[in-house]
Amino acid sequence: MAARLSIVRAARQFTSSVIHRPSLIVPASCQRWQGATPSRLFSGTSAVASDKKYTPDHEWFTTTNGTATLGISSYAAKALGDVVYIELPEVGLEISAGDAIGAVESVKSASDILTPVGGKVVEVNTKLEEKPSTVNQDPEGEGWIAKIEVQGEAEGETMSAEEYKKFTEEQ
Amino acid sequence: MAPSRGLQPLQTALRRLLDGSGSIPGVRRTFSSFSETLADQANKVQRYISHSNDPYLNLTIEDHILRNSPPDAAVLFLYTNRPCVVIGRNQNPWLEVNLSILNPAKTQQAKDTEPPAIGSVDLVRRRSGGGTVFHDEGNVNWSITSPRGDFTRDKHAEMVVRALRKLGIDRARVNERHDIVLDQGHSRSNSDPLDTHRTPYMIDQGGPRPLKVSGSAYKLTRARALHHGTCLLASPNLHIIPDYLHSPARPYLKAKGVESVSSPVGNIGLQNEIFQKYVLEEFAIMYGQTGKQLDIKSVGEEYLKLPEIRKGYEEIRTADWMYSQTPQFSLSNSKINEEASQKKTLTREVKFPDGIDMHLTVHHGIIKECDIHGPHATTAEFQNIQSRLLHRKVQDIRDWHSLLTGGSPSGGRTASEIAHWLNEIMPVVDIAER
Known part of the structure; x- marks a missing residue:
């Protein structure tokens, strides 16, 4: 659903409330067709990354040109302790919003990484295979986990950085 | 305990006759009550x-x-x-x-x-x-x-x-x-x-x-x-x-x-x-x-x-969960895991052919790289072994010997010796049959 996201991003320069404008919701049956052509139509404006969003499961994601970059939040990385292994998804894997796309292991604990967006995994951060501790050092930068070519909207609750901060303080 | 396979259809038929509902009271209620009580x-x-x-x-x-x-x-x-x-x-x-x-x-x-x-x-x-x-x-x-x-x-x-x-x-x-x-x-x-x-x-x-x-x-x-x-x-x-x-x-x-x-x-x-x-x-x-x-x-x-x-x-x-869930690893005929080599290990020494070096990389359960060389075999032999190993899903290999030699005794001595070593080092145990 790169097309829709690009439209949203272009429109958001004018108003932020446009995200949920019903007219932009495309029927599910059209999603594949829509995904085929779009990004070049909007290449002029779509380079602007949307704001970083957070999930209640402590993932973060940003979307650029219809591709979402996903990772775990600094709060989560700190709570998990020393990360010893990241189970990464295979490139090319088709996923639905809400799926577990991998897991983080720290101090004998396995925690699922859930994706708030559906689509196709187009890149994984193979650096984490060599150095899983990157997730502790820079969870919201170098420690990103996967890039997903987005189809459809993010599902479930998402929060802005501020909302997420408040959310974690209440935990 | 669950009713045996032979009994269940009979019991179900009997209950249908008796109460006409087709449900199996006792047993099913127990199952669903587990999930219900739990949740x-x-x-x-x-x-x-x-x-x-x-x-x-x-x-x-x-x-x-x-x-x-x-x-x-x-x-x-x-x-x-x-x-x-x-x-x-x-x-x-x-x-x-x-x-x-x-x-x-x-x-x-x-x-x-x-x-x-x-x-x-x-x-x-x-x-x-x-x-x-x-x-x-x-x-x-x-x-x-x-x-x-x-x-x-x-x-x-x-x-x-x-x-x-x-x-x-x-x-x-x-x-x-x-x-x-x-x-x-x-x-x-x-x-x-x-x-x-x-x-x-x-x-x-x-x-x-x-x-x-x-x-x-x-x-x-x-x-x-x-x-x-x-x-x-x-x-x-x-x-x-x-x-x-x-x-x-x-x-x-x-x-x-x-x-x-x-x-x-x-x-x-x-x-x-x-x-x-x-x-x-x-x-x-x-x-x-x-x-x-x-x-x-x-x-x-x-x-x-x-x-x-x-x-x-x-x-x-599933074999996928048991074997292909394994994080990436390399296998070599030389002792590449120094820490383990110094520790006490089960030393059932299996001979790997002299003068040959082999290095495999397995990712997501699949042999992604296979480097094999040395002076003691021909390039054709190595190419044959390599082509039989590359892209192979390890969990599907029950016998490395038949894989590497094609099951024939003329499959080559080098291939046969390597297969013998792999059978010892990398066996795949069938889970479903156990």
Whole structure:
């Protein structure tokens, strides 16, 4: 659903409330067709990354040109302790919003990484295979986990950085 | 117990005749009531005990509890498995387990080693993190699912230590790895009996090492935390556990993922039933209940009729989960794992052909790279071996010999020798048939 996201991003320069404008919701049956052509139509404006969003499961994601970059939040990385292994998804894997796309292991604990967006995994951060501790050092930068070519909207609750901060303080 | 296959259609037909509804009252109600009781918001503290010794089933019921119990509930589940080796979620079975002795009846290698006294041993990959453990009938597993917000890695190990101390095991404490150990000091020193992290028998330096009697691992979801631990009470197999956990492949493998930390282990010397009784009680106390008010429900094989449990059960028994879930690793005929080469390993030396170097990389269970060269074979031979190995899914290989030589005796001596070595180092044990 790169097309829709690009439209949203272009429109958001004018108003932020446009995200949920019903007219932009495309029927599910059209999603594949829509995904085929779009990004070049909007290449002029779509380079602007949307704001970083957070999930209640402590993932973060940003979307650029219809591709979402996903990772775990600094709060989560700190709570998990020393990360010893990241189970990464295979490139090319088709996923639905809400799926577990991998897991983080720290101090004998396995925690699922859930994706708030559906689509196709187009890149994984193979650096984490060599150095899983990157997730502790820079969870919201170098420690990103996967890039997903987005189809459809993010599902479930998402929060802005501020909302997420408040959310974690209440935990 | 579930009705036998032969009986069920008959019973169903009878009931249809009798009440005309077609439902199977007794049995089905029991199944659905498990899920209903489990998910009931009113049941804040729940206790279950398994009457099955199937490790795959018990781990699946445990996972079902993790996913379906109310977000603010605490659930205790106790189970004992038949002999099995359980590896952590992100471990390498070839590195952690001496696979060729798991099923002595089926392998030729058995005659070369001491005959294991316990017959077939199941191989299991659990969903939680951590290292490899051995289970048998003398080991009771305790598992607690509780809200993630209040979770600490020690709190339930501390609960088990309190139960053990009530049983007179005053050497038990929780160590810095969240395991339970028995201190081995000879003289008593002063120690707060309520401190679950110290005992009067603790030795600060030197002296005999504490014996590990319980190991912990965890699975975390958004709202819930599962903490499960083993508890060695009276295992008759302590002397042979190292045979199962020392792999001949160890020096030749370099693996990503999680490596086990080996510890000296011991039996506590209690009967399973009495340990279970005290843990059930201690759990009720911890969560503000008295044992008498709280039910203990028995679960087991009949829950395989629940589609969700059946699905999880099939999943955990697939070769994909067992083998292809293995983090990336390299295999080489030279000893590439220096740390392991220095450690005590099971040295069943298998000869690799002289003057040849081989290096394989396996990712997502598939041989992604194969480098093989040396002066003692022809390029054509190497190319043949390489083409037979590349892109192959390791879990599908039951016999490296037929793979590399095409089953013909003229398949080449080099290929045959390499295959012999691979059969020893990289066996694939069939899970479905066990």
